[in-house]
Amino acid sequence: MGSGRIPADGALEAELTALRARAYGVDADIDADPVALARLAELEELHAASAARAGQAPDGAESSSARDPARGERLGSPRRSRPWRGSRKAAFVAGAAIATGVALAVAGWMVWTAPRPDAVLQATEGRPSEQVLRLTDYARRQMVDKSTLRAFEPILGLEVWSARSGLGNDCLLVIEPVTDDLLAAGCVPAPAQPTVEIYNVPVAWMQTWTQELPTGSVLRFVRNGDTVEVWIYEGRPS
Structure with missing residues (x-):
């Protein structure tokens, strides 16, 4: 004292x-x-x-x-x-809420404006026909295991199948049944997505799907989980 x-x-x-x-x-x-x-x-x-x-x-x-x-x-x-602490906390909460709202708005805009596939094919319960099993043999380099074939919805007269390879890779196959052709087959290890492309060129004029698109068009198939995305890029003949 x-x-x-x-x-x-x-x-x-x-x-x-x-x-x-x-x-x-x-x-x-x-x-x-x-x-x-x-x-x-x-x-x-x-x-x-x-x-x-x-x-x-x-x-x-x-x-x-x-x-x-x-x-x-x-x-x-x-x-x-200490009122200043409450004010600062309120300001911080308000700022965080605004930042979150802006982030969500930007994320929503990005999702809305992001390119989308032209079609999404769902898996079906279809069983491979003798034709499918025979054409799958042409993908011998990919070592496709025919016992794992799984059907997806058809598009433009094309049959789409997924499978596993003998190496454990994920595979994607596209078949044109009218001309009895295996148009594309590809296998990749996870987590990569199997992707194949087919082209509308003059020598393929007998194939049904080419009648729906101009010459030079490309169809890209991408296996995405339990679906197959189809991206259509139309050609522009000169």
Whole structure:
């Protein structure tokens, strides 16, 4: 506890200001320092008495009854409520919500504007015919396991099949049944997606699917999980 002596004005103000900062500032820590706490109470009393003698209210301080721990209130109580913290938290939450909304909007726009396949073929319960089994033999370089053949919905008269190879790769095959042709076959290891392409060139004019598209068109088949995506790129003859 101090001696009760009022120091020179400059020293009093400097010490009182420093102690008030420790008691009411953003990084208040005076609760853990009983000596400083007692000194603050003492200086507040001295400051209040000095101001009363001068006929003024004490500058920058509450009444001593609000600050004196001996009168039933804890000096460090201003730490219990700091509106600036709530405001900062609210601002942070609002900012995070806005950022999330913008991110979702951008993601939605990207999904909406992303290229989409012209058709998505679903798997069926179809069983491979003798023709399919025979044509699959032409994919011997891919080592297609015929016992794993799985049918998908047809498109433009074409049959689409998936399978596994003897090496464990995923395979995709496209068959033209009218001309009895295996048009494309490809196998790739996971997680790559099997992708094959067929071309509408003049020598293929007898194939049914070529009658639906201009010469130079390309059909791309991409195995995507339990579906096959079909991308159609129409040719532009000169």
